[in-house]
Amino acid sequence: MxxxxxxxxxxxxxxxxxxxxxxxxxxxxxxxxxxxxxxxxLNLFVKSGEFKPxxxxxxQFMRRLPRRSKQIDLLGLTTWSYNFGITxxxxxxxxxxxxxxxxxxxxxxxxxxxxxxxERFASVDYxxxxxxxxxxxxxLRALSHPNPPEKLALIPGLTWRKGGEVVRNPSGGVVxxxxxxxxxxxxxxxxxxxxxxxxxxxxxxxxxxxxxxxFCSTTNMFQRKYRVKSAPRLVDEIExxxxxxxxxxxxxxxxxxxxxxxxVLELCEEIRRRNVDVDWSCTSRTDNLTEELAExxxxxxxxxxxxxxxxxxxxxxxxxxxxxxxxxVREAIELTARQHITPSTGIIIGFPDESDEExxxxxxxxxxxxxxxxxxxxxxxxxxxxxxxxxxFQHKDELRYDALASADVSPVPGQVLPxxxxxxVELFPLDSIHTDPEETRRTLVRRNALRxxxxxxxxxxxxxxxxxxLTPREVLDGIEKHGELDPAETxxxxxxxxxxxxxxxxxxxxxxxxxxxxxxELPFWRSEPIVDALESLEHVVIPKYFEQQSLIDYACxxxxxxxxxxxxxSILAVRRGPDSVVWFTEQPEELWQQFQAQFVxxxxxxxxxLDSLSNQRGT
Ligand code: B12
Ligand code: SF4
Numbered sequence: 001m002x003x004x005x006x007x008x009x010x011x012x013x014x015x016x017x018x019x020x021x022x023x024x025x026x027x028x029x030x031x032x033x034x035x036x037x038x039x040x041x042l043n044l045f046v047k048s049g050e051f052k053p054x055x056x057x058x059x060q061f062m063r064r065l066p067r068r069s070k071q072i073d074l075l076g077l078t079t080w081s082y083n084f085g086i087t088x089x090x091x092x093x094x095x096x097x098x099x100x101x102x103x104x105x106x107x108x109x110x111x112x113x114x115x116x117x118x119e120r121f122a123s124v125d126y127x128x129x130x131x132x133x134x135x136x137x138x139x140l141r142a143l144s145h146p147n148p149p150e151k152l153a154l155i156p157g158l159t160w161r162k163g164g165e166v167v168r169n170p171s172g173g174v175v176x177x178x179x180x181x182x183x184x185x186x187x188x189x190x191x192x193x194x195x196x197x198x199x200x201x202x203x204x205x206x207x208x209x210x211x212x213x214x215f216c217s218t219t220n221m222f223q224r225k226y227r228v229k230s231a232p233r234l235v236d237e238i239e240x241x242x243x244x245x246x247x248x249x250x251x252x253x254x255x256x257x258x259x260x261x262x263x264v265l266e267l268c269e270e271i272r273r274r275n276v277d278v279d280w281s282c283t284s285r286t287d288n289l290t291e292e293l294a295e296x297x298x299x300x301x302x303x304x305x306x307x308x309x310x311x312x313x314x315x316x317x318x319x320x321x322x323x324x325x326x327x328x329v330r331e332a333i334e335l336t337a338r339q340h341i342t343p344s345t346g347i348i349i350g351f352p353d354e355s356d357e358e359x360x361x362x363x364x365x366x367x368x369x370x371x372x373x374x375x376x377x378x379x380x381x382x383x384x385x386x387x388x389x390x391x392x393f394q395h396k397d398e399l400r401y402d403a404l405a406s407a408d409v410s411p412v413p414g415q416v417l418p419x420x421x422x423x424x425v426e427l428f429p430l431d432s433i434h435t436d437p438e439e440t441r442r443t444l445v446r447r448n449a450l451r452x453x454x455x456x457x458x459x460x461x462x463x464x465x466x467x468x469x470l471t472p473r474e475v476l477d478g479i480e481k482h483g484e485l486d487p488a489e490t491x492x493x494x495x496x497x498x499x500x501x502x503x504x505x506x507x508x509x510x511x512x513x514x515x516x517x518x519x520x521e522l523p524f525w526r527s528e529p530i531v532d533a534l535e536s537l538e539h540v541v542i543p544k545y546f547e548q549q550s551l552i553d554y555a556c557x558x559x560x561x562x563x564x565x566x567x568x569x570s571i572l573a574v575r576r577g578p579d580s581v582v583w584f585t586e587q588p589e590e591l592w593q594q595f596q597a598q599f600v601x602x603x604x605x606x607x608x609x610l611d612s613l614s615n616q617r618g619t
Contacts (some may be wrong), residue, residue: 001035001073001139004065007409008087009046010080017047017322019194021202021253023078024108024184026136030184033137039188040064042090046412047197051541053413057086058093069098073449074140079109081387082409082430085417086119092266095123102143106132108221112388114159116426118166121168129157130208130221133175156272174223178206179233183240191245200281203241205234205252210259211285213310213322215348218255226259231270238271239279240537249279258284258305261293268300277562279303281344286324286332304342304378307332311359314366316351321391330365344378345369349450350435350443351384356473363450364465371455372556383408383447386429398434399425405440406431407488414490414563442480444487449479452499456530457521460507460514463555468510478506492530493578499531512561516546516571517555523582530578537576537599541588544569550583575610 009022020041027037042061045051050059064073075094079087091103104126110117114127128135135157152160156172175181184204194201206228212219221492229237233254249390258264271278280298281304289305299306311317312326320531338345347366351358369377384390386399401422409430410416417431424430433440453461453475464470470478479485482502489495504525507518519542522529546563555561572588574581575594585591599606 001144001382002038002066002071003030003035003074003076003140004038004040004072006065006077006090007039007041007043008073008077008079008083008090009043009051009413010083011409012047014047014049015198016045017194017197018200018202018251019184019186019189019191020078021184021204022132023076024188025181025204026076026106026132027185027188028182029133029137030140031185033140035140035143035186037185039185041189043411044189044193044197048193051412053447057415058089060099061090062093063595065094065111068445069101072098072101074102074104074143076104076106076136077094078107079105080107081109084109085406085409085428085431086411088123088421088427089418091121091123102126102131104128104136104139106136108217109388111221112217112393113426115166115168116424118159120424120427125160127159128155129159130171131175132157133181135172173209174225174227174253176227178204178227178229181229183237183244186244188242191247195245195247199247200249200251201241201245201247202248202253203234203237204477205229205254205257205282207254209255212391212603213308213320214391215310215320215384215387216255217387217393220389222255226256228254228257228260230265231267232264234267235270235274235276238280239274239276242276242278252280252282255283256288257282258288258293261290263289265296268302270295271300276301281305283308286329289332289336291335291339294336294341298339298341302341304344305336306344306346307336307364308346309366310346310348311351311354311358312362313354316354316358316362317353319606324589326361327406332375333369333375342377343369343375344380346380348382348384349447350439355472356413360472360504362528363476364462366558367454367458367462367465367472370458373552379450381447381450381454386434388426388429391427395434396426396429399429399432400421401425401428401431402433402437402440403439404444404488405433407490408444410490441487445480445485446476448485448487448495449476449499449503449554452496453503456496456500457503457518459555460518460521461503461554463514463517464507464510466557467555468507468514470506470510475503479503482506494532502527504529512545513551513554516544518562518581519544519571521573523580524575531575533577535576535594537574538571539572539574539590539592539595542571542573544571544584574610575611576610579607 005023023039027039030037084219086117102125106128110127110130114129117124135155142148145151160171208225208227209218209224209225210226215396278301280302283306310564347362366379369375370379406417479502482505485498518525523540547566550563554563567585569584570588572583572585572591
């Protein structure tokens with residue numbers, strides 16, 4: 001059969017793109033069964049800039065699929081909650097053009113709203129719940145059978161229509177032997193198309209997390225049994241992926257890989273024994289990591305570990321059911337950094353009943369992790385949302401459509417959920433929210449502000465909290481009050497600048513040390529802090545008052561006395577497009593002239609050099 005598997009686009013910046021691993025795995029399984037599989041990644045199509053925002057999304061997406069119905073025997077789509085609106089728009093359009101071609105949905109969203117989907121949308125024929133590795137080929141076999149209903153009734157996890165009635169087959173459990181799965185069909189995509197946007201590719205290490213946090217659907221989707229590919233099998237896959245993709249940077253996907261210490265040690269041992277030159281990252285709970293483990297991981301090429309921290313308050317931890325101990329969280333981050341691994345952390349904004357002290361503690365601690373030169377962690381911020389399959393979804397009655405929440409998850413600029421679907425909050429839970437409009441706006445403004453501050457000027461942010469006498473709550477309130485902040489603004493540069501200009505107003509009143517840090521991190525902060533496109537070179541010269549290392553030590557709290565002063569230096573900053581570079585120099589004007597001359601002689605080379613030095617990426 002000719003099977004087309006589609007990854008719909010999802011929100012996020014250009015770098016939020018990864019090959020759709022679940023679909024590539026299913027494609028490899030289908031190929032083993034003799035089918036011809038095609039993977040269409042509409043997320044890549046959007047993020048690579050090929051998508052034209054001023055033209056119809058439906059039309060552009062349909063053009064990526066065959067025109068004639070006879071060229072396609074089945075359409076399968078992966079589904080996530082935050083982009084289910086655009087997913088269903090595509091499905092509806094597909095059904096209009098190809099009324100006879102069966103459509104099957106799978107993945108972590110429809111697994112929990114299967115009956116509702118089939119009841120509401122005639123355009124969907126099948127929902128295949130849970131893990132599809134064993135059941136998807138069974139579905140294709142059943143569809144080729146002379147009497148499909150007889151066979152369909154036997155497929156575990158299938159929700160389908162028998163006559164006019166929606167039937168829900170019992171679930172069939174999970175794939176126990178992950179070693180038996182084939183390598184993903186990377187030949188169906190062009191790895192280079194991904195690598196130019198994001199240098200890290202995913203490899204699945206395993207599934208299943210033994211914990212059960214109230215905001216997370218993993219335990220219901222992949223269940224609580226920790227499953228992994230054996231160490232030799234996983235390292236085989238890593239070696240194969242290096243050959244197949246030309247990259248040696250991988251994220252080893254598992255929601256909580258480090259939960260089994262013995263396994264991780266064995267994996268590290270296997271990587272080192274085979275001397276594989278690989279740079280990898282993974283996810284861990286903070287309470288699963290030990291110094292011994294982190295050291296072994298570093299020696300085996302691990303460069304970053306993601307920790308879902310959520311909050312530094314013991315009460316919020318209890319509320320989520322995650323139950324991390326704040327002191328242990330701090331220890332784990334420090335030990336990770338000590339072992340030369342970058343700790344990447346995730347926090348949640350918008351907990352109900354969160355006190356100012358709790359918010360302040362979480363935001364301040366994360367600011368320290370981001371800013372401190374010995375840690376330099378990444379921090380990502382998410383707002384609290386109810387996902388199907390997560391325990392919090394029991395409160396789905398609180399959800400109501402909200403234009404701002406919906407715009408927040410919009411995968412392409414200007415895409416809004418069709419009006420007639422807006423009352424279907426279970427199906428489109430991320431276009432809805434449980435908080436009132438004012439609180440929703442506040443949460444999103446705060447989350448956006450933190451993304452920008454942690455991303456663009458982390459040192460100044462931490463310094464204003466440590467040395468500027470403001471609490472995180474006061475900074476966030478100040479930004480909310482001063483800025484013309486529209487969380488629905490789709491122009492990212494405009495949105496980030498409104499945060500930065502409001503933050504700069506607060507910095508104007510802060511001590512000179514904090515102002516100078518902002519001039520180093522964001523030299524154009526008094527005009528337009530960041531730009532998207534700028535053809536000519538722009539420069540600014542700012543007097544420098546403090547010796548840099550002692551300024552940083554003071555800002556980070558490693559030095560109590562004020563920073564040493566310097567008499568002669570200036571800050572020279574030059575930018576073109578989104579890229580800027582900063583020098584500390586005694587002769588800013590001469591250096592600027594030289595730079596201009598170099599730019600005239602070799603504009604492309606100089607721009608590329610600027611690009612390589614730029615520090616304003618990733619917001
Ligand atoms: C890698 C990843 C990402 C990557 C992108 C992945 C990609 N492919 O492009 C990035 C980092 C961008 C990402 C971001 C986010 N993610 Co994410 N992510 C994952 C993660 C860890 C792994 C996905 C994966 O590849 N799994 C391995 C494969 C084998 O599994 P799979 O894709 O689910 O496929 C299997 C089944 O689902 C099914 N199946 C899937 N599709 C189909 C299709 C058909 C036709 C069939 C029959 C079956 C089928 O069969 C497959 C094989 O068993 C999952 C957690 C997880 N364990 O899966 C979360 C997960 C998908 N992410 C999630 C979330 C919430 C997010 C964020 C919103 C996080 C945040 N709060 O900011 C962001 C949103 C995006 C953004 N840009 O902001 C949720 C989604 C929940 C939901 N209901 O939508 C998940 C499930 C984590 C969780 N437990 O909550 N994510
Ligand atoms: S948040 Fe992490 S620890 Fe908690 S259930 Fe989900 S994957 Fe497991």
